[in-house]
Amino acid sequence: MSTSSSDQPEDGRIVLAGTPIGNLEDAPPRLRRALAEADVVAAEDTRRLHQLLAGLDVKLSGKAVAYHEHNEADRARELVDAAESGAQVVVVSDAGMPTVSDPGFRVVEEAALRGIQVSVIPGPSAALVALAGSGLPTDRFTFEGFLPRKAGERRERLHELVGERRTMVFYEAPHRIEATVQALAEAFGAERRAVLARELTKFYEEFRRGTLGALLEGVREVPPRGEIVMVVDGAPAAPPVRPETLVAAVEAAIAAGERLKEACATVAQGTNVSKRELYEAVLKARKG
Numbered sequence: 685m686s687t688s689s690s691d692q693p694e695d696g697r698i699v700l701a702g703t704p705i706g707n708l709e710d711a712p713p714r715l716r717r718a719l720a721e722a723d724v725v726a727a728e729d730t731r732r733l734h735q736l737l738a739g740l741d742v743k744l745s746g747k748a749v750a751y752h753e754h755n756e757a758d759r760a761r762e763l764v765d766a767a768e769s770g771a772q773v774v775v776v777s778d779a780g781m782p783t784v785s786d787p788g789f790r791v792v793e794e795a796a797l798r799g800i801q802v803s804v805i806p807g808p809s810a811a812l813v814a815l816a817g818s819g820l821p822t823d824r825f826t827f828e829g830f831l832p833r834k835a836g837e838r839r840e841r842l843h844e845l846v847g848e849r850r851t852m853v854f855y856e857a858p859h860r861i862e863a864t865v866q867a868l869a870e871a872f873g874a875e876r877r878a879v880l881a882r883e884l885t886k887f888y889e890e891f892r893r894g895t896l897g898a899l900l901e902g903v904r905e906v907p908p909r910g911e912i913v914m915v916v917d918g919a920p921a922a923p924p925v926r927p928e929t930l931v932a933a934v935e936a937a938i939a940a941g942e943r944l945k946e947a948c949a950t951v952a953q954g955t956n957v958s959k960r961e962l963y964e965a966v967l968k969a970r971k972g
Contacts, residue, residue: 696767698795699774700788702781702807705911706886708739710808716742718805723771726751726763728778728787736776751775751787760790767800779911781809785829785855811853814881814913817891818851821918825851831864838864842871847919854914858882861912862903868916869896877917883910925955927965934966 701718704710719725719737723746727733730748737744751759767773775782775791782788795802811827828845831854832838845852856864861880868878874897883889888910892902896916930951937947945963952959 695801696770697772697801697803698763698767698791699772699803699805700782700792701774701776701805702809703736703776703779705779705808705810705813705884706889708736710885711740712805712807714805715807716740718772718774719776720745721772722746722774724749724763724766724773726759726773726775726791728752728776732778733776746772751791753787756787756790760794763791764794764798764800767795768798779808779810781807784809784811784827808885810855810881810884810911810913813884814879814891814915815851815853817881818879818915819893820851820877820879820915822851824849824918825853827853830855830857831867833860835863835867838867839871842867846871849918849921851918852916854916856912856914858907858909858912861908861914862900864914865896865900865903868914869900872896872916872919874900879915880908881913881915882908884913886910925957927957927961928969930955930957930962931966931969934962 699718699722701715703715719740719742722744725733725744725746725748727748728751730750733748749759749763751763763773763775773791775788777786777788780786783792792802815822815825826848828841831841854864854868865878865880869876874895876896878894878896878899880892880899880903881890882892890908892899892908894902933951934944934947937950938944942950944966945959948959948962948966952962
């Protein structure tokens with residue numbers, strides 16, 4: 685364990701470390717140093733960790749422990765206990781950034797509750813790599829991770845996103861990609877622009893661009909292999925509503941018992957029309 689000049693343990697901390705998503709040349713010197721100096725390295729799969737260490741020519745001086753979705757809650761407490769005792773605890777996923785569709789959130793949550801320092805070593809992220817290379821708008825986006833495996837739950841989740849204006853980023857496995865692209869096309873329309881990105885940063889990296897309908901045909905003809913990220917264009921802006929088109933709805937609300945101002949406020953909600961504009965449109969329509 686690292687010590688200070690006074691031979692007392694340094695303050696322990698949790699370090700989230702991003703790891704390469706395919707190309708080991710993406711590993712920064714800071715990652716190598718953190719792995720070499722850590723007292724504890726928590727990894728999704730310790731076998732994958734040792735492969736990474738060998739690829740980076742890094743020798744582990746501390747101990748490696750498994751930290752995955754099945755033991756996440758209990759292991760999080762143990763890791764924070766270690767940091768609380770002065771240990772440098774590094775958390776890695778198999779590839780990419782811990783906590784992003786990978787374990788890590790629980791240990792950060794536990795550390796924050798106890799006031800234990802948390803730091804992050806930035807690293808590659810498949811979601812951001814795919815988004816940057818997609819050619820779709822990047823000024824506003826939403827990361828949706830993996831969609832539910834069951835068809836009904838998947839349709840329900842996508843229904844919630846039908847009106848989403850931001851670019852959407854999804855993760856998917858190759859054996860489910862056809863069903864997922866089909867579900868995306870059914871929910872958002874076959875003409876919605878999208879990009880299928882696979883094997884990012886690796887030798888066979890590929891970006892398939894087109895409409896969801898065209899991508900579905902391509903997936904059926906040539907099934908993609910490897911890890912996949914789907915980037916989907918957001919919903920188009922709805923055409924502006926004119927106040928006069930809402931007058932009938934206001935009159936119906938009044939007939940149902942609402943007062944004029946209340947009805948205007950109710951009907952105008954969620955539109956680009958203000959209740960004042962709608963109020964004036966109703967009075968104008970009544971004057972003929």
